[in-house]
Amino acid sequence: MTNPQPRPNGDELERSIREIGADLASAFPSSARHPLRSLDARAMDFASADQELKAALFRFVDVTPACRSLDDLARHLREFLREVPEAPPPLAAAMRMADVKAARPAIGAAAAAGVRHMAHRFIIGETPASALAVLRDLWQHGVASSVDLLGEATMTQPEADRYAARCDEALRELAAAEASWPSRDVLERDSIGPIRRTNVSVKISALTPLLRPDAPERGRRDAAERLRPLLHQADALGAHIHIDMESLDSREAVFDLVLDVLSEEEFARGPSAGMVLQAYLRDSPEQLERILAWAAQTGRSPPLTVRLVKGAYWDHELVQATQHGWPAPVFEVKAECDRNFEALTRRLLDARPRVRVAVASHNLRSVAHAIAYNRMIGGEDRDLELQVLRGLGDQLQDSLASRGLRVRTYCPVGDLVAGMAYLVRRLLENTSNESFLHEQARGTSLDVLLAAP
Numbered sequence: 001m002t003n004p005q006p007r008p009n010g011d012e013l014e015r016s017i018r019e020i021g022a023d024l025a026s027a028f029p030s031s032a033r034h035p036l037r038s039l040d041a042r043a044m045d046f047a048s049a050d051q052e053l054k055a056a057l058f059r060f061v062d063v064t065p066a067c068r069s070l071d072d073l074a075r076h077l078r079e080f081l082r083e084v085p086e087a088p089p090p091l092a093a094a095m096r097m098a099d100v101k102a103a104r105p106a107i108g109a110a111a112a113a114g115v116r117h118m119a120h121r122f123i124i125g126e127t128p129a130s131a132l133a134v135l136r137d138l139w140q141h142g143v144a145s146s147v148d149l150l151g152e153a154t155m156t157q158p159e160a161d162r163y164a165a166r167c168d169e170a171l172r173e174l175a176a177a178e179a180s181w182p183s184r185d186v187l188e189r190d191s192i193g194p195i196r197r198t199n200v201s202v203k204i205s206a207l208t209p210l211l212r213p214d215a216p217e218r219g220r221r222d223a224a225e226r227l228r229p230l231l232h233q234a235d236a237l238g239a240h241i242h243i244d245m246e247s248l249d250s251r252e253a254v255f256d257l258v259l260d261v262l263s264e265e266e267f268a269r270g271p272s273a274g275m276v277l278q279a280y281l282r283d284s285p286e287q288l289e290r291i292l293a294w295a296a297q298t299g300r301s302p303p304l305t306v307r308l309v310k311g312a313y314w315d316h317e318l319v320q321a322t323q324h325g326w327p328a329p330v331f332e333v334k335a336e337c338d339r340n341f342e343a344l345t346r347r348l349l350d351a352r353p354r355v356r357v358a359v360a361s362h363n364l365r366s367v368a369h370a371i372a373y374n375r376m377i378g379g380e381d382r383d384l385e386l387q388v389l390r391g392l393g394d395q396l397q398d399s400l401a402s403r404g405l406r407v408r409t410y411c412p413v414g415d416l417v418a419g420m421a422y423l424v425r426r427l428l429e430n431t432s433n434e435s436f437l438h439e440q441a442r443g444t445s446l447d448v449l450l451a452a453p
């Protein structure tokens with residue numbers, strides 16, 4: 001475990017970040033390209049450059065699962081693209097073909113295949129059972145996983161019951177299958193003790209239809225009723241439950257719920273559990289202090305795992321704030337968000353063993369910073385977990401695993417309809433001009449990619 005060491009000097013830290021970043025990048029395949037390029041490269045490139053086209057394409061992706069026929073799909077494509085003043089030539093040609101009834105099924109089929117292809121990069125199977133082969137393959141390549149059951153916001157109590165039942169079933173199926181996997185010391189132990197193979201990410205908004213900012217207590221109570229049995233099940237199976245974080249309007253309820261339930265006597269010794277901290281929120285340093293104070297006060301064991309992310313709802317938070325005339329709760333300058341992410345990384349690493357730390361990012365600089373700082377304060381590599389999203393962080397995942405670091409890949413499971421909100425979020429994020437992956441794909445030099453924010 002980390003011994004208190006003198007603070008690393010800034011220049012040394014920067015040097016180490018550049019070395020680690022360059023080493024990780026050297027393990028990327030030479031043909032490595034943007035993860036979205038190979039799918040529908042041109043549409044995505046056009047979309048990155050043209051906001052109206054991007055909006056139209058995303059509305060189309062969103063509507064795909066609801067279309068009844070290929071003809072229907074082609075008509076939607078045509079209608080959405082009509083809103084774009086100057087569609088690029090290949091899309092304009094598709095639009096013209098969609099005017100011809102006989103050509104519509106072919107256009108619809110091509111468009112549907114494109115959307116499905118894109119979805120399959122991010123979503124590893126329709127059910128946990130069908131995802132097992134991918135999970136096992138990852139494990140054999142030195143990569144742990146966390147399974148996320150797609151579904152998102154729940155509107156009714158039966159839907160919440162169904163989601164809880166699916167989580168329970170996933171815990172059981174995964175634990176049963178994963179028990180026979182070969183041992184992988186780097187993935188299964190840190191200096192605190194065992195790390196669970198079976199790891200399921202859970203969304204509180206899917207555990208209750210009552211999560212509303214104006215009545216948080218009702219939502220919390222209702223979600224707690226479904227969360228407790230899942231925690232018992234995870235404890236019995238030796239699994240880990242990770243609570244995802246969603247938009248700010250549910251943040252307080254989720255924080256209170258997780259910290260309160262995990263403080264209960266019956267969960268004082270397990271299961272292994274974790275929550276998420278979003279560095280794009282201006283008040284995230286205070287939220288982290290709250291978590292650390294809770295951890296010190298409860299002394300819960302195993303310690304809470306904190307997954308540090310930047311945050312996936314940036315556009316949504318800005319729109320909400322603008323509509324209500326509120327100040328923006330998120331940083332509006334990317335470099336400020338990145339600097340805060342690094343400051344929170346250091347605070348978290350310094351706070352071990354009160355918490356376990358998982359740094360979740362595809363940004364080589366953010367990841368190299370965490371590894372470098374951990375080493376410079378005398379931390380062991382196994383006391384820092386790195387996490388990526390399936391389909392976006394694949395190269396980084398392989399590179400981290402090849403260097404003997406513990407990496408966990410977040411693997412969504414579900415059908416295309418359930419996965420659409422997730423898919424649109426990933427596409428939005430990665431066509432954003434400020435995304436690291438987008439910068440990398442544009443061929444920005446490693447020196448610039450690894451520079452301090």
Ligand SMILES: Cc1cc2nc3c(=O)[nH]c(=O)nc-3n(C[C@H](O)[C@H](O)[C@H](O)COP(=O)(O)OP(=O)(O)OC[C@H]3O[C@@H](n4cnc5c(N)ncnc54)[C@H](O)[C@@H]3O)c2cc1C
Nearest residue numbers: 244245309310311312332333334337361362363387435436
């Ligand atoms: C394993 C894993 C689990 C995750 N779980 C969650 C979760 O539970 N909840 C959640 O919200 N997100 C989650 N995410 C997504 C995460 O929040 C990021 O959206 C995603 O990882 C992209 O950030 P990055 O560091 O990889 O890339 P980068 O390209 O370095 O950062 C992109 C991020 O920077 C921020 N940003 C973009 N533009 C600006 C701007 N102008 N000003 C300020 N900030 C800006 C946004 O947060 C954006 O997502 C998870 C990610 C991973 C890898």
